Amino acid sequence: MYRLYDYLPSGNGYKVRLLLTQLQIPFDYVELDIVEGETRTADYLTKNPNGKIPLLEVAPNQYLAESNAILMYLSEGTDYLPSDRWARSQVLQWMFFEQYSHEPNIATPRFWLNHLPSLNDYQKIALPYKQEQGYAALDVMEVHLGHHPFLVAERYTVADIALFAYTHVAPEGNFDLSRYPAIRRWIEQVQQQAGHISITQVPGKG
Structure with a gap:
């Protein structure tokens, strides 16, 4: 199952949450408070050295960052991404x-x-x-x-x-x-x- 690291008010995180929901893909949700520095911990930086959300764990120890890259990954082969x-x-x-x-x-x-x-x-x-x-x-x-x-x-x-x-x-x-x-x-x-x-x-x- 996918795991999404996110900050609820973030529009960038919302993009991913919205598409996952519209694709009816279940996922684990982990909220990190960017204001409190929770994306700057040593543990999180091993997952995303850029220290930002959203971050999608697509498989164990396989992480994809950048919201629009995640959208492209998830939408491949679906009606949300044209084949033309x-x-x-x-x-x-x-x-x-x-x-x-x-x-x-x-x-x-x-x-x-x-x-x-x-x-x-x-x-x-x-x-x-x-x-x-x-x-x-x-x-x-x-x-x-x-x-x-x-x-x-x-x-x-x-x-x-x-x-x-x-x-x-x-x-x-x-x-x-x-x-x-x-x-x-x-x-x-x-x-x-x-x-x-x-x-x-x-x-x-x-």
């Missing part, structure tokens, strides 16, 4: 966009504003810039979703899972989604997919 070469490349395109342009600028303000007691001097200066770049990423999504029901191949794929994770909680980073009707419509459609769970939900634990 062009569509698969578009999935990767959106997943690279998520990690380079979207997640650093939307997830970071959310973490700073919700999980830190206060902002340091750097964070106070960087926050407006992060939010500006986050809105730029949302603008890109809005244009595309204004013409397509989902991100790739007109259907729900792991590209949607990758970008939904932090987009739907963007208001927690003080992003205003009211200006993005296509994104809000897409969020509702993702939430209507079979097996959907919320970011605060662990299967079997309510």
Whole structure:
């Protein structure tokens, strides 16, 4: 059985939890508090030297890190990853966009504003810039979703899972989604997919 090391508020961990649930794959769940340094212990660093979550143990002593790499691994051969070469490349395109342009600028303000007691001097200066770049990423999504029901191949794929994770909680980073009707419509459609769970939900634990 898979074992997922995760931090419940994390959008990156949520991606994996959501796909595992939608694929109806059972897994053991191990929560680690990143704020308390639980991913920096000597034991955990032997599993993931980068000291981050999520981390999926796919077999004894065989670990896979990086949320989007885990999504690709789990979705291989399923309806969540297109078999067509062009569509698969578009999935990767959106997943690279998520990690380079979207997640650093939307997830970071959310973490700073919700999980830190206060902002340091750097964070106070960087926050407006992060939010500006986050809105730029949302603008890109809005244009595309204004013409397509989902991100790739007109259907729900792991590209949607990758970008939904932090987009739907963007208001927690003080992003205003009211200006993005296509994104809000897409969020509702993702939430209507079979097996959907919320970011605060662990299967079997309510």
